[in-house]
Amino acid sequence: MQPTSHAFKQNAHEALENPVLQEALGGIRTGWQAARGRAAGALPEFEQLRDTGRDIKNHVLAHLDLYLEAFTAKVEEAGGKVHWARDAAEARTIVLELCREADARTVTKSKSMIAEEIGLNPWLEANDVKPVETDLGEYIIQLAGQPPSHLVGPAVHMTKDEVSDLFHKHHGGERLEEGGALVGEARRVLRQRYLEADVGITGANFLVAETGSIITVTNEGNAELTQGLPRTHICIASIEKIVPTMEDAFTLLRLLARSATGQEFSAYTTVMTGPKREEDLDGPREFHLVLLDNGRSKMVGSAFQEMLRCIRCGACMNHCPVYLAAGGHAYGWVYVGPMGSVLTPQFVGIEEAHPLPNASTFCGRCEEVCPVRIPLPKLMRHWREEQFNRQLNPPAARYGLALWGFVARRPRLYRLATGMAVGAMRLLGGRQGRMRRLPLAGGWTGTRDMPAPQGPTFMQAWKKRRGAGS
Ligand code: SF4
Structure with a gap:
């Protein structure tokens, strides 16, 4: 995705004048924001859990090399293969080669921010491999030809009426109005795609070093079908997703669901270790894990290290007054909201993304709700200093x-x-x-x-x- 972060101000002006978008964004306040408040309030040890989550991630970052080695050894012991990718281009090439080895024409994909980060879909399409998104939100924006606007709800910027028009245009038949009917239609279309796919590509919420397992979390069960049905499963994940033990992963999972959608636990949490074994009834015959660095190892030990604790829950954007007014597309790249204002300059350069650290009122709500206590305003201030030192502000x-x-x-x-x-x-x-x-x-x-x-x-x-x- 070509970044347009330099045009944040212009993008935000347009977003503010779009009544459909404003209506869609209003739902975040009454939906996820309120649900997170209720879920956090109902768990007496929630604040303590946040400290534990922060400490787990800090411990991993202090010993990242050791845990990555341990994880790799376990994946290979279970019959999987690990591929290291220094940057986005390397990751794309590895995935395409694996698709070609599997003779794949169609691949199913479950939601992966790393796939967005490396621009995987346009790359596969340009090389005659058809990617089909299976997460409902991702499927909607794939049909609309748009990038995601939120970490958890990629199509949160769209109203039901817009989705209705979109499905009618692409699926034909009767125009459906009711939410349940639209979901049913997407399910019917996607079931067939699962069966046709030669390769399934997923992301991972956590990588467990002690077992070599990957953990995926969804509310639709699409990651399970994506990784379990095709002959080959490719998982693409970034290096900071690693956690030492299964217990650590479950501590973070308790934080993730509550912070993201206010659920105690997501509907589907799947632990997958290696490819199908003799005694397994189903599963992929091949399992490949593409481990992406893309500048993250340089963040370790830098002023931005704390950002690597992020578990991609989306709570910071759900509570950010700037995000709630401007929406995700205004940020002009894959990562949006306060976490995007810190990460985007890291990935696309502060020259391109210089308005983003200023896209904040510094009210501090993002830090207040972040499950792993990332000091987002402090990190944005570091970028502001950088921006000032390089004379990038007006x-x-x-x-x-x-x-x-x-x-x-x-x-x-x-x-x-x-x-x-x-x-x-x-x-x-x-x-x-x-x-x-x-x-x-x-x-x-x-x-x-x-x-x-x-x-x-x-x-x-x-x-x-x-x-x-x-
Ligand atoms: S920065 Fe914190 S609140 Fe924002 S997505 Fe990451 S973990 Fe969630």
């Missing part, structure tokens, strides 16, 4: 900050300037105390009034208080 912001720095270092001048500014704003606010226009603040006053300052300034109040104290 000249008005740079000169404005330089001017502020000059004045702030001179207390007398600062007092004089703030006193004059406050006086002018009170004058502009008039009797109603609200400003309709304010120079340099058109982004705010273009759509709403700004309240004029009330009462004493902070410095006046501080002086008075100090005087009273002494």
Whole structure:
């Protein structure tokens, strides 16, 4: 996917003017956000579990090389094959070669953000292999020719009516209106695709070092059919998905479902170890695991290491006022919301993604709900510093900050300037105390009034208080 993160502002403006998108985004507040609150409130040890989750991931990152080696040995012991991919291009090439070895014309895919990250679908299509998404949300956006707009609900930006039109256009027949009927139709179409597929491609939520197992989580059971029915199963996962033990994986799974959708546990949690054994009734004859680095090993030990704790639950975006107003596509790449504002500059470069660390009010809600306690505002601030150091922010912001720095270092001048500014704003606010226009603040006053300052300034109040104290 060609990034358009540099155009975040423009993308967000368009999103704000799209009433259909705004209606769809409204559902996140009443749906997942509320459900996460109820699920967290109903589990007395939830906060303690978050500490444990953070500690498990920190421990893994401190010993990543050892756990990766242990995991690889276990996968091979179980009859699977591990392929290491340094970057997206290498991962795509490996997957295509495996598809060609399997003589595959059609592959089924269950939802994988790593597949999105490496641009797998367009690559397979360009090489005469037809990928069919089997997660309902992914299937919808594949038909619509759009990228996902959310980690957990890739089609969350679409309304039922839009899906109805889309299915009618692609499946023909009667136009279905009811949600259950639309799901039934998708199921009917996809069942046939599962049977036709030569290869199944899945992601993984966790990779368990002690057993060499992969764990997938879905609410539709599509990952199970994708990995179990075709002759060959390819799993693509990034290196930080590793956890030491099955117990650790289940600790994180308890956090994942509650944080993502407010469920105690997802409907399907599947543990898969190697290909089909003699005594197994079914399963793939070949199992390949493509382990992707794509810059992650460089994040270990850097200021952004903590981002590697992410378990892709989506809670940070469900609670972010900027995401809830602009939607996922405004971020212009695969990862969206607060986690995307940290990860996207890492993958596509801060030059391309420089507006994203500013796509935040720094209200701190993302950090407050992150199940593994990633300090997202702090990490975005690191990117802002980087952006400032490389002079990537607009000249008005740079000169404005330089001017502020000059004045702030001179207390007398600062007092004089703030006193004059406050006086002018009170004058502009008039009797109603609200400003309709304010120079340099058109982004705010273009759509709403700004309240004029009330009462004493902070410095006046501080002086008075100090005087009273002494
Ligand atoms: S950063 Fe935290 S809240 Fe956001 S997706 Fe990752 S784990 Fe979930």
